[in-house]
Amino acid sequence: MEPTDPTSGLPFIDEHQVRVAASAATTWDALVAHVARTRLGVSSGFAHLVGTEPRGATGTLPQEGATIPGFAVAESVRQERLTLAGRHRFSQYALIFSLVERPDGTTLSARSHGSFPKLPGVLYRGLVIGSGAHPFLVRRMLRDISRSAERREAGQGT
Template sequence: MERLPYIDQHSRIIKTDRARAWAALLRTTCENPEDLSTLPSGFVLDEADPPKRLATKGQHPFSRYSLVFTLEEAYPGHTRLTAESRGVFPGIHGRIYRALVIGSGGHRLVVREMLRRIAVTAERS
């Protein structure tokens, strides 16, 4: 796994155990939770260590990036879900893309909303 420059990290405490949080992560991020190759367009599986870690990566002409989810017991019956983003944005087009996606705050909003949806899914199951 290539170690890309750090972008940001966001966490959320989910009121359930790690196994249920993992299942919710897969239901929320994969088209088919039984098949980790069905991640959203633009992402492929880099590494998985259920129910502790799901690492994804991707690339396009303006960026190479990774999004890694880690799940750890925060305290009994509660899981801390963390999403860490890394990426490189080469060239002038990459710098412009980074400004639009990261600099605008849009990336932060999308990641936080994703964590919220995973938490809601986990806590409902």
């Protein structure tokens, strides 16, 4: 049986990318470490407030099925793609990280999909997407991962 596509039926929101002066292997390690360390900014308080599913952390990232508050690993292909999916009262969403190794490093991208049903969802979308907060935070996250990967590649640690 084929795995279910977590983006199936979810409208595309946006995509951001950054060039990383590091190998795909090093960029992957920095990506996984960033997700594990930051939980993508979803605190347990926020997870409880909006009713995220999944609610807590289980398993070991980046294994498929592992979770952090608000996200489950739907797909994990080392050095190529990490797909996180989740939902809460106002939205169902997926965040897909893709890595493409190039001669001069790696292109790391983050593609977002989401649906925001009914009036509360529309209002939430306006607050998060329409305000510019989402693109700002995704670009900052990609820059942080890039810097971490480049430090790792240079042998300076995380």
